[in-house]
Amino acid sequence: MRSTRIDGVSVLWTEAPPPLEVALIFGCGVRDETFRTLGVTHLVEHLAMSTLPRLHHDHNACVDLRTTDFLASGRPEQIVVFLEAVCRALADLPLDRLEREAGVLAAEASEPEHPTIGALLSRRYGVAGPGLAPWRGPGADRITPQAVQEHVRRHFHADNAVLILSGPPPEGLTLPLPRGDRPRRVSGGPSVLAAVPAWSQECVPDVGLGLHSDRHDDVALALAVDVLRERLVRKARHEQGLSYEVALDRCRVGGGQSERVLRVDARGGEERRVAELLWNEAQRLAADGPAAAELAEEVAAAKEVFSDPRHAMADLLRLAEAELFGESALDPQEWLRVADSVTPGQARDAFASAMDTALLAVPDGAEPRLSLPDGSPLPVGGCVRSDQLPRGKVFRPSPLQRLFSAGARRSLLVLGDDAVAMRDPDGDVHAIRFDEIVGVEAHGQGRVLFGRGGCVIPVLSDLFSKTAPLVQQIDQVVPGELRYPVSAYWTDDD
Numbered sequence: 001m002r003s004t005r006i007d008g009v010s011v012l013w014t015e016a017p018p019p020l021e022v023a024l025i026f027g028c029g030v031r032d033e034t035f036r037t038l039g040v041t042h043l044v045e046h047l048a049m050s051t052l053p054r055l056h057h058d059h060n061a062c063v064d065l066r067t068t069d070f071l072a073s074g075r076p077e078q079i080v081v082f083l084e085a086v087c088r089a090l091a092d093l094p095l096d097r098l099e100r101e102a103g104v105l106a107a108e109a110s111e112p113e114h115p116t117i118g119a120l121l122s123r124r125y126g127v128a129g130p131g132l133a134p135w136r137g138p139g140a141d142r143i144t145p146q147a148v149q150e151h152v153r154r155h156f157h158a159d160n161a162v163l164i165l166s167g168p169p170p171e172g173l174t175l176p177l178p179r180g181d182r183p184r185r186v187s188g189g190p191s192v193l194a195a196v197p198a199w200s201q202e203c204v205p206d207v208g209l210g211l212h213s214d215r216h217d218d219v220a221l222a223l224a225v226d227v228l229r230e231r232l233v234r235k236a237r238h239e240q241g242l243s244y245e246v247a248l249d250r251c252r253v254g255g256g257q258s259e260r261v262l263r264v265d266a267r268g269g270e271e272r273r274v275a276e277l278l279w280n281e282a283q284r285l286a287a288d289g290p291a292a293a294e295l296a297e298e299v300a301a302a303k304e305v306f307s308d309p310r311h312a313m314a315d316l317l318r319l320a321e322a323e324l325f326g327e328s329a330l331d332p333q334e335w336l337r338v339a340d341s342v343t344p345g346q347a348r349d350a351f352a353s354a355m356d357t358a359l360l361a362v363p364d365g366a367e368p369r370l371s372l373p374d375g376s377p378l379p380v381g382g383c384v385r386s387d388q389l390p391r392g393k394v395f396r397p398s399p400l401q402r403l404f405s406a407g408a409r410r411s412l413l414v415l416g417d418d419a420v421a422m423r424d425p426d427g428d429v430h431a432i433r434f435d436e437i438v439g440v441e442a443h444g445q446g447r448v449l450f451g452r453g454g455c456v457i458p459v460l461s462d463l464f465s466k467t468a469p470l471v472q473q474i475d476q477v478v479p480g481e482l483r484y485p486v487s488a489y490w491t492d493d494d
């Protein structure tokens with residue numbers, strides 16, 4: 001690996017055969033947004049890419065939780081043109097195209113993570129930072145030009161970027177970006193909302209198990225989770241024919257924290273069995289640990305991956321992220337050296353302590369029976385944290401709605417001193433403190449409240465009657481910048 005600096009941007013490269021592959025990586029992703037500005041990074045990326053002329057070589061851009069990457073491969077002179085054009089666009093964004101690109105974004109409707117991973121991150125972190133992943137937010141047409149400019153100024157500059165290349169930087173390469181200060185991040189990473197085992201029904205396609213770790217380089221845990229994946233492939237797919245895909249992802253979320261997510265899809269109607277299988281296999285691994293042969297198998301697989309020449313760019317990416325976020329990362333040799341020395345007992349202990357943070361997401365409607373090691377039921381998680389309604393002024397559905405619907409007879413809203421609460425048609429109580437409100441969407445005279453803990457409370461006239469005093473109170477206590485009219489892109493089906 002070689003390194004240099006061009007126009008203030010840190011540049012890393014390796015010597016691989018052509019074509020030249022490059023990635024200009026900015027330390028800015030969805031976790032740097034808020035509910036109110038959700039999508040702003042993606043909008044910046046689209047605005048920049050919209051300025052490029054037609055190019056005949058591979059190029060692309062993407063936004064994930066932590067970074068925005070501009071990627072290309074081609075001949076050196078093509079790469080020079082691409083990178084200079086991207087930098088010039090970022091330095092002077094075509095804000096006159098904002099409305100059009102917002103429309104493109106609404107049509108694309110991409111998510112930075114798989115929905116199952118997003119749901120687990122949002123349960124872990126609430127509706128902030130990495131927990132924003134599954135949320136749609138106010139919509140791209142509700143992002144102001146000022147929010148776009150502020151976001152670019154803070155994040156898209158030479159001092160928050162790293163360029164990686166599969167060969168030496170081409171002759172004449174310039175990266176004309178403004179200079180800036182690397183954004184300061186809370187040390188220790190985002191604050192965790194849910195840290196103890198729970199399960200919840202979510203609007204997700206697959207069953208998912210999320211395990212939290214404060215050490216992203218926990219090799220013993222990494223190997224144990226690999227073993228669990230292999231066991232599930234064998235049981236869920238090969239033996240029981242319940243699943244096709246068993247996927248393992250690791251999301252680094254900042255401050256050394258990571259969320260490892262094992263996703264298992266389920267043949268229609270088998271969601272409950274898949275959830276029980278995943279949970280029980282995880283419990284068994286936490287109790288008994290892996291066999292030595294299983295660990296050796298996973299170390300051998302990792303060696304194979306690291307020795308593939310195509311891994312060189314992945315290795316540069318790891319170094320780029322380490323530089324952008326100030327996180328140390330084991331290099332492949334160190335990783336393998338540690339992995340070789342991990343014992344089954346160490347893997348078991350690492351996995352058992354990660355299971356103390358386990359969150360299980362199951363598709364809506366599935367009712368698995370799950371228990372903790374002491375035999376007690378696995379608690380239900382999600383946004384509902386209490387069945388107690390606060391004291392305050394009560395609002396109900398209209399008498400006619402209550403006459404015809406049992407759900408309407410159960411539903412009510414309460415305006416308390418410092419919170420709004422709702423009992424939903426199922427009888428669950430959702431509550432949002434005023435200081436936890438992350439967005440208020442205006443639907444004519446109605447309002448939809450979004451809370452940091454994941455609760456959504458619709459103060460809408462087709463659900464509740466005579467809510468004018470409640471709406472007035474909300475508009476008074478919630479800062480103007482968090483209130484916005486509903487996106488023109490949403491249809492009633494949304």
Ligand SMILES: [Zn+2]
Binds near residue numbers: 383429430
């Ligand atoms: Zn709720």
